[in-house]
Amino acid sequence: xxxxxxxxxxxxxxxxxxxxxxxxxxxxxxxxxxxxxxxxxxxxxxxxxxxxxxxxxxxxxxxxxxxxxxxxxxxxxxxxxxxxxxxxxxxxxxxxxxxxxxxxxxxxxxxxxxxxx
Numbered sequence: 001x002x003x004x005x006x007x008x009x010x011x012x013x014x015x016x017x018x019x020x021x022x023x024x025x026x027x028x029x030x031x032x033x034x035x036x037x038x039x040x041x042x043x044x045x046x047x048x049x050x051x052x053x054x055x056x057x058x059x060x061x062x063x064x065x066x067x068x069x070x071x072x073x074x075x076x077x078x079x080x081x082x083x084x085x086x087x088x089x090x091x092x093x094x095x096x097x098x099x100x101x102x103x104x105x106x107x108x109x110x111x112x113x114x115x116x117x
Contacts, residue, residue, distance in 0.1 A: 003027050003046045003084050003092065007103035009036075010091070012073045014100065019067060023074065025103060032056070032078065036071040037063035042078070051094065052081040077101050 009023035010016065017023055025034035032044035032053065038061050043054030056078050062068065082096040092103045 003051055006106050007092065008106050009034075009074060009101055010104045011102035012070065012077070012099065014102075017070065019070065022106065023070075025101075027051075036074050037061060037067050038071065040075070040078075046084070049084050050081050051084055053078050073099065074101065 004027050006024065006026040009025055019036075021035075023034070023036050025032060027044055027046065030043060030045055031041060033039070033041035038059040040056050040058035042056035045052045045054075056075060058075070063071070077094065077096070077099040078101075079098055080096055082094040082098075085093045085095070087093075090105045094101045094103070
């Protein structure tokens with residue numbers, strides 16, 4: 001399976017995401033970048049049905065407590081090696097010992113997070 005391009009995070013640990021803006025994540029050329037509250041980037045090596053994340057660096061802006069907690073949950077998952085499962089509808093689930101993220105292709109495109117890094 002190929003994990004590349006932009007996605008929107010739709011669930012964390014199986015719980016639907018509720019946020020005032022799309023939670024962006026994009027995979028390209030051995031990297032991951034995106035935005036929850038803060039913009040983030042790091043290494044992400046995709047091999048077969050797994051992805052291995054290196055350290056993720058992020059800006060340090062504050063946001064509402066519930067969004068900061070959501071961001072912490074996302075960053076906890078983006079570590080180590082995760083299994084990649086894709087569904088027929090184009091959604092992808094990343095899962096491992098640190099939790100899971102469900103990703104969906106963007107409905108109408110998302111801002112290219114790399115342009116702001």
